[in-house]
Amino acid sequence: MRIRTLPEGQLRLTFPPPVLHPDLARLGVEEVRPLLSAFDSLRPRSPLPLRLLEMPGAVHSNRSSAASWESRLREDFFSLYGPPLLPVPESLETSRLLLALQLSTRYMDDGIREAARELFTAPAFLVSVSLAITVYFAAWLAPEPFFSKGLAAALTVRLALLVGLVELGRVAHACLRLYQEAEAATSPQELEAASERFGRALGGAGLRVLVVVASMGMPQVLPKVPEGGLWTLLSPLRHAPAGGQALESIATAHVVADGSLIATGVAAGTSATSLCGELATCMMTDGEGSASGGGPKLSTRYGKPHTRKNPAHNEAIEEELARREAAGHTGLKKNEAQVNAQNLRVNNPNRQAKPRFRKPDVSSLRPDGIRHNTNYVSNQKDLRRELEAFNAMVQADPKAIHELYLLDGTLVRRHVPTGVSFP
Incomplete structure (x- = not known):
């Protein structure tokens, strides 16, 4: 990845075509159980009354107001990510979107299906994913998505560093398509078809991204997750989350049409190594686009460069x-x-x-x-x-x-x- 310094504390991050690490393609149940135990603190009093639409053109079944535990989740998401950019049903726990998410696990790859079933039967997690779609992923509807809330901006940069900007955008658009098709469904068959498209499109890296975005909106849950637990879901190459404190000061993140990402408010003096974490496969460039010091900065944590030509x-x-x-x-x-x-x-x-x-x-x-x-x-x-x-x-x-x-x-x-x- 190339990092180019711009005026007024901006960085332009340009990502090469993504080659996702094979470890990201699978997600085991054991990796998500610590997270599920944290979500248990927001358990509804009774099972969710989910049911398929009874007939074409049926009205939404979510007439009742949100339960108190769901209201707490909404407050968390809206305060951390900003106001919703898509209409949010009065009660997500009985919404079509939540039901479509549950149905989608039938069509996911073998390597992630069991973990997804565990996650997608946890009511608090499902509501968190629904909120993540209407609040965070909805921003990707714009031709050039712009994130102005601090957490959303820093999260966008960090996720892009870990899975690539292309993969992040792909996950966002799969989520948005599910929302739109679930809202437009007029029969059980149409809702099932929307779920199938989403399940087949998600993939292992996508499910991991979904887990992180949904969980970051629940600060009362995060302290109960083992340190680094969320970021290890996306970081098979390192044991520390990318960027660390270097990302805390980011104010906005803007995905531009040329496939790069511009971050503002980055702390002065931030280096490629501190921004990228231990992966350190970034190259810093000056404002004119030439490499600082006349060439790529090669990582030497484990010894001298193997070769400067490659x-x-x-x-x-x-x-x-x-x-x-x-x-x-x-x-x-x-x-x-x-x-x-x-x-x-x-x-x-x-x-x-x-x-x-x-x-x-x-x-x-x-x-x-x-x-x-x-x-x-x-x-x-x-x-x-x-x-x-x-x-x-x-x-x-x-x-x-x-x-x-x-x-x-x-x-x-x-x-x-x-x-x-x-x-």
């Missing part, structure tokens, strides 16, 4: 090492001579072979004592050479895990020793 390769290494450190790995090495689990150098068994030893891009020791080596291929023209290196590393240390990836995250080859578990 910043993406270096950043992929740094990201992987950050993820492993967060997972409790030790013996972190960046582009160093291959070693085994005992930290002893291992050479190619063929004494005549050159080079005598290999240098994994990423190497670490898992908590269970298994060495884990990973290499990346930047140019597919080099794939044959990289496969030869992969085979040499496996021969040198068959007791280690070895992986070879393309830079876009595509797995090329993997070796897992017999009896070793690998997620």
Whole structure:
């Protein structure tokens, strides 16, 4: 991502085409249960009286006023995100939108369906999602969405850093389409069809975004969620939320037609590293668009740059090492001579072979004592050479895990020793 400084405390964030981390495609029940326990503090006295529309043209069933627990949620959302930009039913707990959300879990991918069912049977969570759609995601109806409320602005920037601006906009428009089609439905079949379109469009990253936006509007719930719990839903590459305090001063966020995002009120002196968190794959530029210091700032947290000619390769290494450190790995090495689990150098068994030893891009020791080596291929023209290196590393240390990836995250080859578990 490129960050360009503009006058009067503005930053322009330009995002490359998104390549979402594969971990985001799935969401397990165990990841959402701590959050669900927090939502239990706002449990309605009786089950929600949800029912399908009885006939075409039927009027809305939500005639009664909102319950006290729902009123509390509304107050929270409106104070933090601003007033609703779409009509909000008098009682969301019996609305078509809420029912459509429940029905949509039938059509979600296998990797997220069970977690979605757990979430979408929690009344307080469903009402929070409904409010998020009418208050936050409704802003994406504008050709160039503009967020002027502090929380909404900072949240937009943070979500864009974590999943990309394109993915964030895609989730928003799926939510808005569900709202519009649910409101316009005149039969159970039309409501079911709207739910199916939403369920199939959401995806794992989309569900995670939905959870974060809905939860951020409930400050009385957040203290009960384990520290960092919300952001770990969207951040498989780091153990700290992107931006941290660097985002707290953001006043507005404006998504412009060229696909970039302009943030105002950013604290003076904010750096790419402090804004992007530990991922640190951002490049700062000056007001004219040239890179500060004459070129990209390469991450060096885990060692000197792999190569200055290929910043993406270096950043992929740094990201992987950050993820492993967060997972409790030790013996972190960046582009160093291959070693085994005992930290002893291992050479190619063929004494005549050159080079005598290999240098994994990423190497670490898992908590269970298994060495884990990973290499990346930047140019597919080099794939044959990289496969030869992969085979040499496996021969040198068959007791280690070895992986070879393309830079876009595509797995090329993997070796897992017999009896070793690998997620």
